[in-house]
Amino acid sequence: MNGRLRYATIGAALVLLATLPWWVGNSYYINIASQILLFAVFALALNVLVGYAGLVSLGHAGLFAIAGYTAALLLQAGYGHFAADTAAIVVTLAASAIFAVLALRSTGIGFLMITLALGQIVWGIAYRWASLTGGDNGVNVTTRPSPFGISLANAPSFYFASLVVFLLAFATMAVFVRSPFGASLRGTRDQARRMNALGYNVWLIRFVAIVFSGFWTGISGLLFIYYNQFVSPQVSALTASAEVLLMVISGGTATLLGPIAGAIIVVVMKNVVSAYVERWNLVLGLIFIVIITFMPDGLVPGTVRLCRWSWHVIRWNGKPAPAMEKHSPGAPP
Amino acid sequence: MSALAVTQLCKAFGGLRVTASVNLTVEAGERRLIIGPNGAGKTTLFNLITGEIAPDSGSIVLFDRDITRVASYRRPHLGMARTYQIITLFDKDTILRNVTLALLGLSSLRWSPFTDLDGQPQLIERAREALARVGLAHLAARPLSQTSYGERRRVEIAMALAQNPKVLLLDEPFAGLSIDERRDVRALLNAIPREVTIVMIEHNMDVALDWAERITLLHFGKVIVEGTRAEVVADPRTREVYLGH
Helix, strand or coil, X not given: CCHHHHHHHHHHHHHHHHCHHHHHCCHHHHHHHHHHHHHHHHHHHHHHHHHHHCCCCCCHHHHHHHHHHHHHHHHHCCCCHHHHHHHHHHHHHHHHHHHHHHHCCCCHHHHHHHHHHXXXXXXXXXXXXXXXXXXXXXXXXXXXXXXXXXXXXXXXXXXXXXXXXXXXXXXXXXXXXXXXXXXXXXXXXXXXXXXXHCCCCHHHHHHHHHHHHHHHHHHHHXXXXXXXXXXXXXXXXXXXXXXXXXXXXXXXXCCCCHHHHHHHHHHHHHHHHHHHCCCHHHHHHHHHHHHHHHCCCCHHHHHHHXXXXXXXXXXXXXXXXXXXXXXXCCCCC | CEEEEEEEEEXXXXXXXXXXXXXXXXXXXXXXXXXXXXXXXXXXXXXXXXXXXXXXXXXXXXXXXXXXXXXXXXXXXXXEXXXXXXXXXXXXXXXXXXXXXXXXXXXXXXXXXXXXXXXXHHHHHHHHHHHHHCCCHHHCCCEHHHCCHHHHHHHHHHHHHHCCCCEEEXXXXXXXXXXXHHHHHHHHHHCCCCCCEEEEECCCHHHHHHHCCEEEEEECCEEEXXXXXXXXHHCHHHHHHHHCC
C-alpha cells in the first residue's frame, strides 16, 4: 500500500470510528462496538507475545481478571476510581512479572502449559476465595469513572472512552513493532540462539515483552469491568484465554490489524449471531476452520494476499505476467 | 598478552566426556585452525568459549579478563563474535536488516521501544558498510530467503565483522560452498585486519591449511597435536586420526 492510500485509509477509518454512534444510532450496537474495542486492546496485548515474541499464552485471562478484580474490590472498599485503577495496573504489572519469571523457564509447549496453569490458579482463587472475591457471585462495580468531568454512564460516552484507549493502544503497538526493541523481540522469536550470540539478553527481552503485554491486558481488563460493571470468575476461565487467543490467530498473528479483525469476528458472533442462531458456537467454530484452512496465517494476511493475487490477475490478464511479489510474513500489512 | 586462553577446560554430557582438559592459547592477531574428526568436540569447544554451554571446570580468559562465568550474551560486548556451522540467520528479513540486528545487539538503542529502527541512518549506514566489505552491498534489500547458500555464509561473516570483534570464531565457514564461493570467502578472510584474532574450525584442508598459522588437532575432546602447519602435518598422529596415510 503506498503512503497516500495508507493515510487515506487511516483517515477514513478514524472518521468512521469517530462518527459511529451517529450512524449506528441504537445503543445496543454502540455497546457492541465498545466491546469490540476493549477486546481488540486485549487481543493486541496478547499479540505482542503470540505474534512478535513467539510465546503462546493460555493464561492471559488471569492477568485480565487480576486488573478487573483489583479495581472492583478497591472500588467496593470505598476507594476512588483513580486510586483503584492505578492500583489495578500496578498489581497487574507485578503479576505479569511473576508470570514472566515462572513461565520463561521454558518456551513453546512448556511456556503454554505454565501460563495455562497460572491462569487456572487465578481462576481458582477467584472462584474459591469467596470471602474476598464473592466466589461465583462476583463483584459489582456500581459506578463508572468521569474522566475530566465527562460521565461515561451512557453508551456513546463509554464508546468514545473505549475508542481513545483503543487508539492509544494501537498507536503504541504501531510504534513498538517498528522500534529497535520490536525488532529485537522478533529476533528472539525467529533465532533466539543467534540473538544471544549477537549480544541480546533474550530472557530480559521476553520478560519486558510479557510485562508490556500485561500492561495493556490490565487496561483492557479495566475497560471490561467498567463496561459490564461486574466481574466474576468466568472472566479468568480457560475459555476466556482461549477466546482471545483465537482472536489473535484467526485475525493474523504478528500483524496490527489481525487481532482487531479477530475481536470483531468473536464479539459479533457472541452478541449478534447468537440472537439468531442458537448454536452460534458451532458457527464460530466453522468460521475458524474455514479461516485456518484457506488462510493459515490468518484473515488479514490472507485477505491482503488474496487482494494482491486478484489485482495481479486483473492487471496481467492475457499478458505474460512477471512473478508475484513474495509475501513477507514478518512485515505488518 | 594472549587474545584467548583456555585452561584445563572440561565438559561432560552424562558419562560422555566431550572436552577433556583442553588447553588452548591464541595470540593476538593469530590465525588458528582447529581440526579433528567428526565428534572430536570442536563445535562444543566453541560453544564453551562463547558461553552457550557452561563448562564443568577450567577457565576461559579473553585479553586477560576471565570470562568463564560471564553470561554468553555479554561476551559479544567484550569483543567476541562467532559464526555457526549450520547457518542461523533471519530468513524473514532482508540482508540489510540481518546486519542491522548484529549492530543493534551492541547498541543501547536495542532497548528503545518508541523510536523507528528504519529512521536510524548511522546504524543503517554502518550495516551497508559491513555488507560492502563482504561484497553484498548490491543485495542489501533482498530478503534473506531469496539468497544463495554462499551469500548467506557471507552475510554471517558480515554480521560478525559488523560487531568489530577482537576475537572471531568461525565454525566451518567453507562448508557447503562451491569452488568459486570458497575462493570468495577465502579472499574475504584474508582481508580481515590483523587486529582481529581468528579461530576457525574447518574440514576443507585445501583452503584452510594455507590460511592457518598454527593448527590444533582435537580428538575425543583432547588436544593431541598443536603447532605450526608444517609440524602438525608432519606429525604421525595427525595422519593417523585425521588426514590419513
